Amino acid sequence: MTQRDDNALISTLVDDLQPVAVRWPALRVGAIWLVLSVAYVLGAMALLGPFREGAGTQLLTHPRFAAEMMVGVLAVICFIMVAIRQAVPGQSTRPLQYVALGLGAIWLFNFVAGIHFPTLEPSMHGKREFCAWESYVYSAPPALFAVVLLVRRFPLQPLASGINAGVAAGLIPAVTMQIACMYEPVHILEHHAAPIAVVALVTGVAAFMVNRHRHSHTRSDPLG
Amino acid sequence: MTNWEADEARWSAWLVEAQAGNAGSYEQLLAELVPAIRAYLFSRFGSFEAIDDCVQECLLAIHQARHTYDARRPFRPWMFAIVRNRTIDVLRKVRPAPELPGADATTHDWNSEIDGRRLLEQLSQGLRETLLLTKLMGLSTAECAARQGISESLVKVRVHRGIRQLKSLWEAESS
Structure with a gap:
């Protein structure tokens, strides 16, 4: 490579220059993703089965139950914000990543502790027959939407960004299932929380592959 | 205004103009970034065989990522995040030479x-x-x-x- 190669590359890039629309700030994009995803999950969940009777009252009368719902919602917000910020070069994500992981761990640990000290009286009341499969159905569109949002930016670590987005997408139905399905900690861990790991992994790999495909041509043939 | 701040302001302004399609500003920006990126890499790795590949990969990545730059944020963290990422990628892909580079x-x-x-x-x-x-x-x-x-x-x-x-x-x- 020489000075002439640098100049040739610069000329090629300048010739390729088109006006571009600057992407919206991460906060706005995250808010749009959250509103649309939650609306979809609530709507689809209502179509496929009733919410647990008395869940609203339990939220008002059991502070720990309300708190675990709140921690779950905050974790969703933090994970999707980390994912979107990671897709913009130079944006700091580490502190928010720690907060997201901390909230996720608290949310999960609450159910592990709940095996011995349950938040609500464990019961089969409100059980949805295929809640685990439903969780995948509910997570898929938000996860796909997140992948599109991520790769339209410039994720330097697409796998990590995708995993964070996948956790957020998987958490929405998991948290919602707390008011839609039966409340029993082991059931929650096995049928509502476990799908989050699968959704996160698949979303991470999808973001990685789509991002690589999107940039493969230009990178393999810089002067072509 | 120091040179550092002047560079920052100039590069940021040029990239904003390039986002709107101004080829002249974009060419000036890229021409100034080449020595800046090379100096940045040299200060961390010294002279190495793949440095020119790294610089070119960085220019390409900056071109692909130009829509993500937000003028309300500083330019250097945006650019050097790309440079770090692409340099590590290039180093991972470096193929060793078939023979020793020199007799000594x-x-x-x-x-x-x-x-x-x-x-x-x-x-x-x-x-x-x-x-x-x-x-x-x-x-x-x-x-x-x-x-x-x-x-x-x-x-x-x-x-x-x-x-x-x-x-x-x-x-x-x-x-």
């Missing part, structure tokens, strides 16, 4: 090459020497193994660990 390669004091390479200085001696020999000087895995008196598998492990540590150190330095 086996007797050369490789540790003397470390001077001025402040990122490499922070690695342990084994990782540093392995990275230097394979990624920066272009020796093959077998040649590096023979030079260091270790197995080829260990060379591969050290290269993998070395790049991972280099990436962490670089990210920590920039944050």
Whole structure:
């Protein structure tokens, strides 16, 4: 490579220059993703089965139950914000990543502790027959939407960004299932929380592959 | 206004104009970024074979990522995040040369090459020497193994660990 190669590359890039629309700030994009995803999950969940009777009252009368719902919602917000910020070069994500992981761990640990000290009286009341499969159905569109949002930016670590987005997408139905399905900690861990790991992994790999495909041509043939 | 601040303001303004399609500003920006990126890499790695590949990969990535720059944010963190990421990618992909680069390669004091390479200085001696020999000087895995008196598998492990540590150190330095 020489000075002439640098100049040739610069000329090629300048010739390729088109006006571009600057992407919206991460906060706005995250808010749009959250509103649309939650609306979809609530709507689809209502179509496929009733919410647990008395869940609203339990939220008002059991502070720990309300708190675990709140921690779950905050974790969703933090994970999707980390994912979107990671897709913009130079944006700091580490502190928010720690907060997201901390909230996720608290949310999960609450159910592990709940095996011995349950938040609500464990019961089969409100059980949805295929809640685990439903969780995948509910997570898929938000996860796909997140992948599109991520790769339209410039994720330097697409796998990590995708995993964070996948956790957020998987958490929405998991948290919602707390008011839609039966409340029993082991059931929650096995049928509502476990799908989050699968959704996160698949979303991470999808973001990685789509991002690589999107940039493969230009990178393999810089002067072509 | 210092030179540092003037560069920052100028580059930011040029990129904003380039986002609107101004080719003249874009050409000036890229022309100024080439020496800036090269100096940045040189200060961390010294002179190495793939430095020109790194610079070109960085320019390409900046071109692809130009829509993500937000004028309300500083320019340098945006640009150097791209530079760090692309450089690590290039180092991972560097293929060793088929033969030793020079007749005196086996007797050369490789540790003397470390001077001025402040990122490499922070690695342990084994990782540093392995990275230097394979990624920066272009020796093959077998040649590096023979030079260091270790197995080829260990060379591969050290290269993998070395790049991972280099990436962490670089990210920590920039944050």
